[in-house]
Amino acid sequence: MTDDASKPRARATLTSVHILLTYACNFSCDHCFLFSGPEARGTFTVTMLISMLDDIKKSGIANVCFEGGEAFLYYPLLVEGIRYAHELGLKTSVVTNAYWARSIADAELWLKPLASLSVGKISVSADAFHFGDEVENSAKRALAAAKALGIPTSTLRTEKPAIQSVDGKRTVGGTTLFKGRAVEKFIDGLPRRPWEELVTCPHEKLAEPSRVHLDAYGNVHLCQGVCMGNALKTPLSALIDNYHAEDDPICGLLLDGGPAALARKYNLPHEASYVDECHFCYMLRRALIETYPDILAPRQVYGIT
Numbered sequence: 001m002t003d004d005a006s007k008p009r010a011r012a013t014l015t016s017v018h019i020l021l022t023y024a025c026n027f028s029c030d031h032c033f034l035f036s037g038p039e040a041r042g043t044f045t046v047t048m049l050i051s052m053l054d055d056i057k058k059s060g061i062a063n064v065c066f067e068g069g070e071a072f073l074y075y076p077l078l079v080e081g082i083r084y085a086h087e088l089g090l091k092t093s094v095v096t097n098a099y100w101a102r103s104i105a106d107a108e109l110w111l112k113p114l115a116s117l118s119v120g121k122i123s124v125s126a127d128a129f130h131f132g133d134e135v136e137n138s139a140k141r142a143l144a145a146a147k148a149l150g151i152p153t154s155t156l157r158t159e160k161p162a163i164q165s166v167d168g169k170r171t172v173g174g175t176t177l178f179k180g181r182a183v184e185k186f187i188d189g190l191p192r193r194p195w196e197e198l199v200t201c202p203h204e205k206l207a208e209p210s211r212v213h214l215d216a217y218g219n220v221h222l223c224q225g226v227c228m229g230n231a232l233k234t235p236l237s238a239l240i241d242n243y244h245a246e247d248d249p250i251c252g253l254l255l256d257g258g259p260a261a262l263a264r265k266y267n268l269p270h271e272a273s274y275v276d277e278c279h280f281c282y283m284l285r286r287a288l289i290e291t292y293p294d295i296l297a298p299r300q301v302y303g304i305t
């Protein structure tokens with residue numbers, strides 16, 4: 001570990017912790033990078049949740065977002081988490097697939113306790129992965145109920161991968177990220193790029209993260225399955241202070257030269273081409289799980305049970 005004070009420090013940039021209240025979900029979406037589904041394990045207890053919220057407060061982080069999996073599957077825990085977070089002076093938000101919104105009136109029943117706690121925002125997954133081509137769906141009903149109760153809202157839409165032509169070249173469009181279950185479900189037949197070209201991490205600010213995800217095992221994720229450490233072993237504030245991406249055996253290489261650097265450093269066998277950086281990165285990380293079990297965790301987000 002370096003003590004070079006000039007290096008970026010996560011404490012300066014981190015503003016939000018996303019609490020993966022549970023990995024369980026009523027859906028098993030093809031694009032899910034956490035391999036969530038009805039059988040997925042890993043749910044907070046109330047004791048752990050309270051303790052982690054205390055640590056988040058001590059770390060000086062102001063925002064918590066409750067998500068999953070599907071956070072509403074553990075509704076009393078969700079409500080208690082929001083209540084206690086507000087008691088600590090933290091700002092809150094929630095992500096949901098709105099499976100519970102069977103009618104607008106039903107949705108209001110679920111959302112009234114959150115409205116009375118002044119939850120900051122509810123974000124609803126509203127895409128074809130969750131609702132196919134249903135025109136009237138629970139996302140719309142949940143958003144209408146939230147609006148009626150004065151809860152700020154946003155919608156989350158992931159587009160399926162589609163082959164498109166850019167400057168005469170076949171490329172992959174859509175907003176699906178190729179990690180987790182999406183790799184198993186979507187990569188067949190998609191255009192690929194040579195592995196040597198995949199020299200960046202295009203989606204995460206690994207050196208200066210603005211948010212991390214915290215799961216029920218204590219893993220603090222910078223990207224799904226790429227962890228700065230475990231908050232059950234080391235207090236969150238110490239993890240944040242000790243994190244220097246440049247010194248990390250995974251993130252340092254990704255920052256330096258993307259997944260191609262990871263492959264070279266560890267001399268890992270690989271294919272000639274991949275759909276994109278995340279696809280290559282995910283496959284390499286999966287091969288390194290036994291080498292870095294505390295960083296590349298939990299195994300279930302790599303489809304290994």
Ligand code: SF4
Binds near residue numbers: 226
């Ligand atoms: S390149 Fe790797 S670390 Fe970066 S966003 Fe993609 S999967 Fe995550």
